[in-house]
Amino acid sequence: MIAGLVSVTFRQLTPAEIVSLCADAGLEAIEWGGDVHVPLGDLRTAREVAARCADNGLAIEAYGSYYRADGDFGPVLATALALGAPRIRVWAGSRGSAEEPNRAGVVEDLRRTAELANGEGVEIAVEYHANTLTDTLDSALDLFAEVPALRPYWQPPIGSTVEDALTAVPALDPVAVHVFSWADDGTRLPLAARESLWQPVLAALPPDRHALLEFVRDDSPNAFQKDAATLKTWLPTR
Template identity: 50%
Template sequence: MLTPGLCSITYRQLDADGVLDLAARAGLAAVEWGADVHVPAGDLATARSVAARTAGAGLTVASYGSYFRAGVHDGFADVLATAVALGAPRIRVWAGDRGSAGADRVPVVTALADAVRRAADAGVEVGTESHGGTLTDTTASTLLLLEEVDDLVGAPALTTYWQPTVDAPDDDALTELAVLLPRTSTVHAFSWAPGTTRNPLASRESLWRHAIALLRDDGHDHGRDHDVLVEFVPGDDPAVLAREASTLRRWLNP
């Protein structure tokens, strides 16, 4: 199943109720709640309140978008407790704060393995943000990271998010997704070009149609579900979400 949703960080300027109202009116099904504004780590009362309001709006919690950097930050206990209070099935974490070239991988891998074990005991999955300046900055480094954590945990447990690498040609981005697909849980959907210029999702229709086809085939062949979450809309404008969500839903349900 491919679930269309929204990252709450798309609209940091809105409160949680504003995010829920926009997402529901746009026909989306889920929200990834960010830790930076809407559901701060350690604020369990807010997490429980947002969980109840999300359900009341007819939506589900896709994940908890934390800013925990493995091997750099302490405080995963607060992150995990907040995710549990929120009812999030998954926590997004960051693989350190250095790119893979020359980075010391051991502290990051060790911390990720510990986070995966602790989260699994609480029935929560952990997924790494796909981002430059971390150990997920390349496909090769991401695959190695997953293997390294697997070796410590003793089973494939850590997942990864995917989003198109900045300025990567469509074919290269799709190759990255195809390679990472067996371990990809969540996709952040946006269209940047050139650089981080925010354009309508439809401006990269070929990329996204092919990416969604890969996700759909993976679901059919292997029974894996994926959340596809709108993020980084042009101008951070609430008025464009209906259009962006309509585009995404049309692609997900041809």
């Protein structure tokens, strides 16, 4: 598997600092966030970040947008193309599957979005997340059946058990997982604290998928370095 970082883990750092952290930790890829590091529509910054990654041997895993199937997707796609991102992460609406009054509209927007991106050789991936149409496994699977061009991400919901994870991950077959350890109350833990969850999850994924660190303790670069070292011990040698 390919180990990397979600850049919004460190909103307080510059892209240059994040690239340096990842290179020093021996990671291989970065998902760049669209709120701080590669702002929507800032094509110059997108190109600069792409060049910095290339200079340091780091792949761009995705453009992590905050598009919620509710507006003009054009600037999102243009920014991702300037960044050289092969994938754009979006959100499946703004309400949970039980509360969304216009599921058909969200689905249709995601279908259109995927078609536009695919036409430029870019994938669309949807985060597995509360308050969206992917808030439950059943709803997520329905969405991917309705829009086959979408690709899944996965991350463990708060309180997720190993059994929950080993049901969801094979069913979704995600292109990437966001890797972190939380207690049931949302307290951030060292990644190693949830080895019993992550070891089987990572073993269940094909070797070409991305494992992206996120949500480190205290937003600390030192905690990140320790978590990166832990993650690398869990991944097969390539």
